[in-house]
Amino acid sequence: MKSLTMDKPDERNRLDAMKQGVIGKPLDRPDGPIKVSGVAPYAAEYDIANAAYGVFVTAPIARGKVAKIHEDSVTGMDGVIAVVADERFTTRAAQGTAGEAPEQGPGEVDYWGQPIALVVAESYEAARDAAQRLKVDFHADDLADIPFDPDAVEPEKDEGQRQGDLAHAMAEAVHSVDRTYTTHGHASAAMEPHASIAEWQDGKLTVHASLQMLNFNIAELADALDLEEDDVRLVSRFVGGGFGSKLGVSQDVVAAAIAAKQVGRPVKVAMTRQHVFQAIMRRSESTQRLRLAADAEGRLTGFGHEALVSNLPGEDFAEPVTQSSKFLYGGENRLLRIDVARIHRMCAGSVRAPGEAVGMTALEAAMDELAEQVGIDPVELRLRNIPDKHPTKDIPYSSRKLAECLKEGAAAFGWQGEDRKPRQRREGEWWIGTGVASGSRVHNVEEAKARVTLRPGGTALVETDMTDIGTGTYAILGQIAGEMLGLDPKDVEVGLGDTDFPRGPGSGGSWGAPSSGSAVFLACEALREEIASLLKGEEGNLTMKDGTAVVGNTSRTIDELLGGKELQRTGHFQPGKTEKEFAAASYGAFFAEVAVNDWTGETRVRRLTGAFGIGRVLNEKTARSQCLGGMTWAIGAALTEQLLFDPRDGHLVNCDLAEYHVPVHRDVPECEVLLVEERDPAASPIQAKGVGELSMCGAAGAIANAVYNACGVRAYSFPMTPAVLLEGLVEQAKA
Amino acid sequence: MTIEINGESHELPRDPRVTLLDFVREHLKMTGAKKGCDHGQCGACTMLVNGQRINSCLTLAVMHDGDSVTTIEGIGSPAAMAPLQEAFVKHDGYQCGYCTPGQICSATAMLQEIAAGWPSDATADPTDTPKLTREEVQERMSGNLCRCGAYANIVDAIMEVAEGEAA
Amino acid sequence: MRPFDYKRAERLEHAGQLAAAEDTLAIAGGTNLIDLMKLQVETPATLVDLNHLPLAGIEEHEDGLRIGALATNTATAVHPRVRADYPLLARAILAGATQQLRNKATTGGNLCQRTRCWYFTNTDQPCNKREPGSGCGALMGRADLHAVLGTSEACIATYPGDMAVAMAALDATVEIAGEKGSRSVPLREFHLLPGDTPHIENVLEPGEIITAVTLPTPVGGKQIYRKVRERSSYAFALVSVAAALRMEGESIAHAALAFGGLAHKPWHDPRIDDLLTGEKPSMALFDKAADLLLEDAQGYGENDAKIPLARRALTATLIDATGVSA
Incomplete structure (x- = not known):
């Protein structure tokens, strides 16, 4: 095992010294052909003999207790095997990296739509029917006693992060902005609904599930069932999208495991779309007050970002709205805080880019107003406010390409920042306008292990429990190993998504690639050391290319060196002091052109350019795709996506894909992605940072700013549906 | 039956x-x-x-x-992919892959519909013969959601195949 | 989905007999019914499959066109006569749903499409339409999608379709067959307002089946279907305006308008057509038309914006149709 704790920046840039020339290249994904042919297996698609079907029964009350489950109301129905209602059932998904069981005990109901039982039957049709018809009595709490509205309760106050005197700075400022924004909740809405097939053999449990972080999930599942981790195996080779909704073990996993034990045969639970919407994590709605104080040139002297978000009582997670506000811009006088309202809507948790996804939207909209007041190009305003030193901590920034992203993005987009007067460009009924925003997302790494095996014949096998949720893990890990070991990535097999493999942190927080990628890198370094010693040389002098290893004048093929045996090493990466000693983040810039219909307020994004500094690019094609994905999400967050809750019982009303409006093909224009050349030695030994979340952090702000530039209406509520913009349009027409 | x-x-x-x-x-x-x-x-x-x-x-x-x-x-199969499948791989017209089979089945029929002259909501006048434009493809593919946000790449893949067939 | 008997109707008379039985529903495209059966909003004991009846034709009819009840939305929208003479209908159909759904959805089924109200589709919530007497969840709950015209204390749901809105503007006729014989109903009278009986959505009697929709002689002129929605495709209308408007010289010679997304039925107000017909178009006239449309409009909070939105969508449509914006 080769271990590395990231206690100092890795300035060696070892990957750049390698000769295979595949790292960063826009290679096709190795898993592409099986995905486009429909043979890549997702959780519910394993053909496990004799599997029965389980469908959840959910609570139609907001809070209370299950009084009695009338099993006999369905047990006589054709095909019904059992009604399973076990106190170990989990009632919500675990929060990301929890590593322990989430809330258990379905007899206590905390939100409308909470799963309380599972009906198991011979067919899906029978299970679904019986689940809908199961008679259950409840002791429901009086709705009048239950808080549902985050604005109507006294929130848990956050002490916050304070420095100087923001109120004074605001009073003294030459220019200031004090605005309050609201954002509605979002759903991950991954295309594959959560699903599990659980099977017990000889006391050991195997679950094929759709999960992002197996190393944490196995602990959560084992804890829920009071099992040893050694007696549990989780498999998630293909995950049909996660976006945070599969970070923690979900209710289907635990219920399928318990039901399989109880009925003595494998049980498959594929949650319905409605159940996923109603019972798996929401992104909290937010109310955000932005206060920006600036001098005559627009340099920030004060910076305030205060948010109110919500969650169920007892949940630790609070949408970290101010995450990037801690370091993105300067301003000596600061106040950042996040208050939490405890309400009985479904559980709030991580949805793609928790925090910045909504926090950056509001911040960047406020920055646009400041630029207008100061009367300067909003790109220039941002450039002026990139701080030389961290606003509150005495630590340096790691590599930071924000200025490059703003400048290169502006050039690629054809940005014109001098005259920003709104309502200047019209095409028929449509106002046309442009907007800009900075992008920022914290950088994280987590402990990760990976095993790499060199095999006779000159091929390699990479194994880790890391998942590929669409991000391109299969591609990038093969490229890292290929680069380090001098192999065509086609000759590198990558095995993922199985807890029998060395463990890592999984996919989430954009840390998957830098963490697991570093573990693969370390395993390869160890293999290179062994190969170098076989050649009586030093690793530093070893060249590996096209299956051949060379030290000095000695050249041998890998196949020759292995002598018919495998050579295996495990890499072990751990975060270290750099985490605290550097402010590390990924940065970007967004430029949007929109059309707003003057009559109806319908808004269409016509162009979207994103420029990103994400450290080393591991695969240009998959990295670009991640950026396109985030930008597409931003279009949804800006214009269409909103979770709507009934004010009387807190239930989610738009719990399907017809009424929760994720963007469709026609909403998404051709998008331009620029990946700015960067290595961040403080970020990881492969100098890479995360990419999947950054690309939506700020982009909705750029769209909002473009809407203003187009039609003269500032939106303070997101998404900017026709209903939100209409009043302003009517006023503008009168004026 | x-x-x-x-x-x-x-x-x-x-x-x-x-x-x-x-x-x-x-x-x-x-x-x-x-x-x-x-x-x-x-x-x-x-x-x-x-x-x-x-x-x-x-x-x-x-x-x-x-x-x-x-x-x-x-x-098509991994060993014998149809042109659309190959184009999806080349253009990274997917991420998680879950919507992909539906996108490809849909695109297969969609190209035939354009060839047959069926109008869409993106066709300026229903009496027009539709042209093969990005907006036509986007409108006609809007029944296939992709939450990963691979739309732009999917349209690139489809356009390449369509233009190849038209040439 | 509850267990049910599946029966196939081979002849029209047979279909009527089968469909007249208790707890029986007829199925054509199934895109709405199967959706609702999965949710147990619909729980028929018997399902009668109409797809083998010879009702899929689209044929010349007097000076107009007769569209069979089983003609798919696609078949209608791509039909050369529909495209040439009733472009409003083609546009409305193409503005609705997706190609996959339009390939299955039929003329008759589309007319019988039920509401998208999220209290109707959630069987754990009250709904007078699904369960008469249980109350209206939307009235005191979330009414984002809901109606602003013709509502009642029992129901504020909307009719969600597009095709029928165009047909209402085009003054189509619904042909109906039943055990007692055939009858015709103007499409504008086919759908009902909720009143005290929101579970009764149209004039069909038990055992009656739609056989066709006939379109009268083409009116020509400018035909516009303007659909305002939250995303650019694959979304139900917030408001839609169907307009068939013909100018002669500087005056409006023919005007027929209908509206979607506003009411429990495709909304047609003959006073608006009468107001416009014979007049010289002007913004003042358009304002009067909007005043007529919205004089009794009532918002329910979340859907209040539908009222100004309807006004503006109507105005924009009339500008587009007449070329007059002053």
Whole structure:
């Protein structure tokens, strides 16, 4: 095992010294052909003999207790095997990296739509029917006693992060902005609904599930069932999208495991779309007050970002709205805080880019107003406010390409920042306008292990429990190993998504690639050391290319060196002091052109350019795709996506894909992605940072700013549906 | 009562509640067509029935006596990909891959619909013969959601194949 | 989905007999019914499959066109006569749903499409339409999608379709067959307002089946279907305006308008057509038309914006149709 704790920046840039020339290249994904042919297996698609079907029964009350489950109301129905209602059932998904069981005990109901039982039957049709018809009595709490509205309760106050005197700075400022924004909740809405097939053999449990972080999930599942981790195996080779909704073990996993034990045969639970919407994590709605104080040139002297978000009582997670506000811009006088309202809507948790996804939207909209007041190009305003030193901590920034992203993005987009007067460009009924925003997302790494095996014949096998949720893990890990070991990535097999493999942190927080990628890198370094010693040389002098290893004048093929045996090493990466000693983040810039219909307020994004500094690019094609994905999400967050809750019982009303409006093909224009050349030695030994979340952090702000530039209406509520913009349009027409 | 799927004949299920999608996935164990919503709201289950694309989750298997169905498995295999499948790989027209079979089945029929001159909401006048533009493709593919946000790449892949066929 | 008997109707008379039985529903495209059966909003004991009846034709009819009840939305929208003479209908159909759904959805089924109200589709919530007497969840709950015209204390749901809105503007006729014989109903009278009986959505009697929709002689002129929605495709209308408007010289010679997304039925107000017909178009006239449309409009909070939105969508449509914006 080769271990590395990231206690100092890795300035060696070892990957750049390698000769295979595949790292960063826009290679096709190795898993592409099986995905486009429909043979890549997702959780519910394993053909496990004799599997029965389980469908959840959910609570139609907001809070209370299950009084009695009338099993006999369905047990006589054709095909019904059992009604399973076990106190170990989990009632919500675990929060990301929890590593322990989430809330258990379905007899206590905390939100409308909470799963309380599972009906198991011979067919899906029978299970679904019986689940809908199961008679259950409840002791429901009086709705009048239950808080549902985050604005109507006294929130848990956050002490916050304070420095100087923001109120004074605001009073003294030459220019200031004090605005309050609201954002509605979002759903991950991954295309594959959560699903599990659980099977017990000889006391050991195997679950094929759709999960992002197996190393944490196995602990959560084992804890829920009071099992040893050694007696549990989780498999998630293909995950049909996660976006945070599969970070923690979900209710289907635990219920399928318990039901399989109880009925003595494998049980498959594929949650319905409605159940996923109603019972798996929401992104909290937010109310955000932005206060920006600036001098005559627009340099920030004060910076305030205060948010109110919500969650169920007892949940630790609070949408970290101010995450990037801690370091993105300067301003000596600061106040950042996040208050939490405890309400009985479904559980709030991580949805793609928790925090910045909504926090950056509001911040960047406020920055646009400041630029207008100061009367300067909003790109220039941002450039002026990139701080030389961290606003509150005495630590340096790691590599930071924000200025490059703003400048290169502006050039690629054809940005014109001098005259920003709104309502200047019209095409028929449509106002046309442009907007800009900075992008920022914290950088994280987590402990990760990976095993790499060199095999006779000159091929390699990479194994880790890391998942590929669409991000391109299969591609990038093969490229890292290929680069380090001098192999065509086609000759590198990558095995993922199985807890029998060395463990890592999984996919989430954009840390998957830098963490697991570093573990693969370390395993390869160890293999290179062994190969170098076989050649009586030093690793530093070893060249590996096209299956051949060379030290000095000695050249041998890998196949020759292995002598018919495998050579295996495990890499072990751990975060270290750099985490605290550097402010590390990924940065970007967004430029949007929109059309707003003057009559109806319908808004269409016509162009979207994103420029990103994400450290080393591991695969240009998959990295670009991640950026396109985030930008597409931003279009949804800006214009269409909103979770709507009934004010009387807190239930989610738009719990399907017809009424929760994720963007469709026609909403998404051709998008331009620029990946700015960067290595961040403080970020990881492969100098890479995360990419999947950054690309939506700020982009909705750029769209909002473009809407203003187009039609003269500032939106303070997101998404900017026709209903939100209409009043302003009517006023503008009168004026 | 039989149905032909990718050229092979199968007995229809006895339980009339079984949808065409569940029949293919759960009974025939062909899991290329995906269940994303089960209510005709996402397009992941798109199959071609007698040459027309439909949401297989919103139709009962028993209603397809004598019909001929093509699923993604009938369009191509990893070893013998159809041009659209190859183009999706080349353009990274997917991420998680879950909506992909539906996108490809849908695109296969969509190109035939444009060739047949069917108008769409993006066609300026319904009497016009539609042109092969990005907006036409985007409108016609809007019944296939992709939450990963691969839309721009998917359209690139489709345009490449369509323009290749037109040339 | 509850267990049910599946029966196939081979002849029209047979279909009527079968469909007249208790707890029986007829199925054509199934895109709405199967959706609702999965949710147990609909729980028929018997399902009668109409797809084998010879009702899929689209044929010349007097000076107009007769569209069979089983003609798919696609078949209608791509039909050369529909495209040339009733472009409003083609546009409305193409603005609705997706190609996959339009390939299955039929003329008759589309007319019988039920509401998208999220209290109707959630069987754990009250709904007078699904369960008469249980109350209206939307009235005191969330009414974002809901109606602003013709509502009642029992129900504020909308009719969600597009095709029928165009047909209402085009003054189509619904042909109906039943055990007692055939009858015709103007499409504008086919759908009902909710009143005290929101579970009764149209004039069909038990055992009656739609056989066709006939379109009268083409009116020509400018035909516009303007659909305002939250995303650019694949979304139900917030508001839609169907307009068939013909100018002669500087005056409006023929005007027929209908509206979607506003009411429990495709909304047609003959006073608006009368107001416009014979007049010289002007913004003042358009304002009067909007005043007529919205004089009794009532918002329910979340859907208040539908009222100004309808006004503006109507105005924009009339500008587009007449070329007059002053």
